[in-house]
Amino acid sequence: MKIDRRHLLALGASSLAVTFPMAGVWAQEGGLRERMGQVGSFEDLQALAQEVAKTPFEAPQRVPSRFTDLNHDQYMSIRLAEGGKVWSSTDLPFRMAPFHAGWLFPHPIALYQIGSDGTQPVAFDPNRFAYPQEIPAPDQGETERLGHAGFRLFDRFDFERDIAAFLGASYFRAVGKEMQYGLSARGLALNTAQFGEEEFPIFRAFWFHRPGPESNAIIVLALLDSASTAGAYRFVIESGRSTVMDVTASIYPRTELDGIGLAPITSMYLHGENDYSKRDDFRPEVHDSDGLVMRTGAGEWIWRPLRNPSAPRISTFSDTAPRGFGLQQRDRSFAHYLDDGVYYDRRPNLWIEPSGDWGKGRVELVELPANDETVDNVVVYWRPESTPQPDQPVTVGYRMTWGTEMPDRLPAPGRVMATWTGIGGIPGEERDPKVRKFVVDFTGGDLARLGEGDAVEAVVSGSAGAVRRVACRPIEELGGWRMNFDLDPEGADSVDLRAFLRYRGGALTETWIYTWNPKDG
Structure with missing residues (x-):
């Protein structure tokens, strides 16, 4: 060593x-x-x-x-x-x-x-x-x-x-x-x-x-x-x-x-x-x-x-x-x-x-x-x-x-591969810097078998504030799915977030959890 x-x-x-x-x-x-x-x-x-x-x-x-x-x-x-x-x-x-x-x-x-x-x-x-x-x-x-x-x-x-x-x-x-x-x-x-x-x-x-x-x-x-x-x-x-x-x-x-x-x-x-x-x-x-x-x-x-x-x-x-x-x-x-x-x-x-x-x-x-x-x-x-x-x-x-590998015998749901954050809203419109955008990329599991026409849902919840603009879609270049949403903390000091992708009532992915705090960016 x-x-x-x-x-x-x-x-x-x-x-x-x-x-x-x-x-x-x-x-x-x-x-x-x-x-x-x-x-x-x-x-x-x-x-x-x-x-x-x-x-x-x-x-x-x-x-x-x-x-x-x-x-x-x-x-x-x-x-x-x-x-x-x-x-x-x-x-x-x-x-x-x-x-x-x-x-x-x-x-x-x-x-x-x-x-x-x-x-x-x-x-x-x-x-x-x-x-x-x-x-x-x-x-x-x-x-x-x-x-x-x-x-x-x-x-x-x-x-x-x-x-x-x-x-x-x-x-x-x-x-x-x-x-x-x-x-x-x-x-x-x-x-x-x-x-x-x-x-x-x-x-x-x-x-x-x-x-x-x-x-x-x-x-x-x-x-x-x-x-x-x-x-x-x-x-x-x-x-x-x-x-x-x-x-x-x-x-x-x-x-x-x-x-x-x-x-x-x-x-x-x-x-x-x-x-x-x-x-x-x-x-x-x-x-x-x-x-x-x-x-x-x-x-x-x-x-x-x-x-x-x-x-x-x-x-x-x-x-x-x-x-x-x-x-x-x-x-x-x-x-x-x-x-x-x-x-x-x-x-x-x-x-x-x-x-x-x-x-x-x-x-x-x-x-x-x-x-x-x-x-x-x-x-x-x-x-x-x-x-x-x-x-x-x-x-x-x-x-x-x-x-670098998990044991083969473990089940393999869709995994989170990346978490991105930035200013919320839509480019070209007036944007509130307090509103945060979250983008989460998932790959693996059964995600590759599902496409744009399948009824995949992004399920997002927060302990405070308001979650808006929730969406998900397959991204061919990633070989997986992307979920995104905006969080308006509405004055909260911190917000605990939970999200996952769901299909026909069952979870497709692991649950992503995150604590947003304004001091951490």
């Missing part, structure tokens, strides 16, 4: 707050650190996480200051040495490459391998790395205080380009067949919507089940720790056209987790076609994701375009037993981005599918103002209605699909 952008405060959040060395139960002989070396299964990890939750939170130690003081370029100049990957000299279908601790990642985390000979540590070895002349290799004393900050995974299809990376707090990312990174996930979100009070749990240790020669997947275990909770995570990671992760998470709260967010996703949205008037950039669009997609417990598909708001904004979508949610980059045209450096048109989507019934709760979307593309300003997660309590562990499962 190339670290060349998105230097999140979150990645270094724990490092900013913690400056003291490891102590207490993590350093005691026979304490929790020794117990980590005895984990051989997910059940063992669950027992360890439960023990951790019963002890006060202790932050990990810091590596020597000459490594924490490195800047981005210096840190990136420490390369993996030839043969530095774990399993590099085997015929196994996976490789693992540790990240060196330093820069924004000052806390060493523990790595272990689980094999037929038991659980063995992946000890820090400076010989795994190639140090530039200006950053001398650590001496023996420094080596004892150094460690790994995370890891990358490679599969048999390409041992040079990684398919997944875990680095910083509880953040991780993966790619699809395009081998392009973009949005991120986290193990857990805590108090994200309580601005200034967010807590960033850390993955304190990882365990890798040594894969067999014919394995299509690799199993990774992770111990999560924070002031409020501990957790045991199991990732079954399989690569292909999409990278699929089956996740089981057991959460053991230290305190009441009122602000918990399950399966959190983090992304970036700077500007796009629905807010082009705010752009001062040669690139028409700049974003890792352009919308939130949801499939409700009732089976309704919903699309919510992302925004770069003028002020922090929280949107909630109540549901029962959700079938899935995620952030997507639907616009795949290079001409719409014109970025030949980071190629936003290749960014992966991330789709979350709950395993089992998640009960009542809500999808919560947090959008923050941003003026630079290196800042991740979008977070989405599931917030359960029942608040996890101490001594009441919660176990959830979900599947994560990373890539």
